[in-house]
Each structure stands twice: as structure tokens, then as C-alpha cells.
Amino acid sequence: MDLGLDNKVALVAGGSSGFGLATARELAAEGAHVAIGARDPDRLAAAEREVKAVARGQVRTTGVDITDEGVARQWVDHVAAEFGALHIVVVSGGGPPAGLASTFEPADYRAAVDTVLMPAVTLALAALPHLRAAGWGRLLFVTSETVHTPQPMLSLSGMARTAIARFAQSLAADVGREGITVNVLAPGATRTAMVERAAARLAGGDGDGDGDVDAALELIGAHSAMGRLGTEDEFAAVAAFLASERASFVTGGVHLVDGGASVSGLEHRYLMGGRRDTFT
Secondary structure (H helix, E strand, O other), rough: OOOOOOOOOOEEOOOOOOOHHHHHHHHHHHHOOEEEEEEEHHHHHHHHHHHHHHOOOOOOEEEOOOOOOOHHHHHHHHHHHHEEEEEEEEOOOOOOOOOOHHHHOOOHHHHHHHHHHHHHHHHHHHHHHHHHOOOEEEEEEEOHHHOOOOOOOEEEHHHHHHHHHHHEEEEEHHHHHHEEEEEEEEOOOOHHHHHHHHHHHHHHHOOOOOOOHHHHHHHOOOOOOOOOEEEEEHHHHHHHHHOHHHOOOOOOOOEEOOOHHHHHHHOHHHHHOOOOOOOO
């Protein structure tokens, strides 16, 4: 299937690891020019090598802290100027600490808003003039399954990321007639580096793995209807489709990529122990 992404310009925030990197890699393989932004220089360098290995277009990386509004806006403008246009914006990144709602202070909630919600809003608003100028645009926000199904131990994530979803849906209604679509991706348990670290902690004696990391990973994946963890490539395939010409009539949606976890009726057993450091 031709996704129509040849020579499209994609900006991927949080593109040096996890879902962001997988999406950058997929877009590059489909022929888009890809600009990746993240904070860690070593991860950025590794991401650049990995994405260039499959790219059919140009690849650029920039060290950027998207929680700094001025810096984030400058980065968007710089990418659009360097490539002559901007068509696709993907906002990904890490999440706030895990924990029950009552265990956090107001400052923790403010921090979640500042580090998760506001960068997404800033990047989208900064990109809009460029997408409008191109007459074609795709805005993708990577959130989590918490925007669809509440998870008690992911209270901060649910609060901040649900706000992203509502912002995205309002924006979709605002810009749809200009050829710009806005969509939210809501991944469930996926074998990312973060989940592997969580499995290692569980296997260290606090979970059912009893020192067996593979058993801990199986426990995390067992929550889905598929009975396994998703892969980053499976997520990226959905992201690339939503970023493509083929998805021109898909907007305003929250798209679960969770292997049916939302309909499985199972509990997140690995999150019920109350550990706030499992997913950090």
C-alpha cells in the first residue's frame, strides 16, 4: 500500500526512543523527511543512525527540551524553514510517575500538566501555521490507554493525557476543513525499554516473576485480549497510516493500540501493588 508519504516533512518530538523512535523509523522508511527532537544526545545519535539505516528521505536530529515553550516553537519553525514545509507532527515522550491519586501533591499534578500536556499543546499550535500553509497536515499525539480506560495506579498519566485527547478532538473540529487531521494514539502494554525496565523490577522479587524477566513480561502482556505485549513496530504501523494520505477521512479519534486490553476485563495485576517506581 502506498501511503503517499514521499517527500512529506515529519517532525517527531520524543523521537529518540520508544514509540517516537519507532514512528520516526516507519515514516522514514515510507519516504518522509524526518526531523527528530529529544533531550538526550546519546539517544539522539543512536536514533539518527537507526532511522537513517531505513530512510528514503533526509533525517535530522536536534537536541530540544519541548517543555520550554520558546525552544519548542523555535524548533518547529526551524524544521519548516530547513525543509521548506511541514506536514506531519508527532508528539511523543515519557509519562509522569505511577501512583494512586491520593498519594500525590498538587505540585505533582502541576508538573504532569507542564511536562505532558503543555508541550503537546505548544507544538500543535506552533505547527498549525505551517500545516495551513502546506494545505495538508497530520497531527498525532501519543498518549496511553489511560485516556480510554482508567487505571488507578496511573492517575497522573490519565489526568494529563486525557486532557491531550480532549484538546486534540477540539482541534480536529477546528481545522478539519483545512485538510488537517488530528488523532490520538492510545497504546497499551508494549515491549518498550520502559516496560522492560518495569519487568526487571517486578522480576526482582516484587512481582510474580520471581527473578524471571521473561515471566514478568508475560504477566504484563497477559492483560490484553491477545495475551501478549505489543511491539513498537505494530504501534508504528498504525501511526504511519494515520499520518498518511490514505487516512484523509480519519480525524478526531482516540485509537487504541492495546491488543484488546480495554475489552479483556482483566486487571493490570502488575500495577496493583502500589509501586510508584515501576514505570520510571
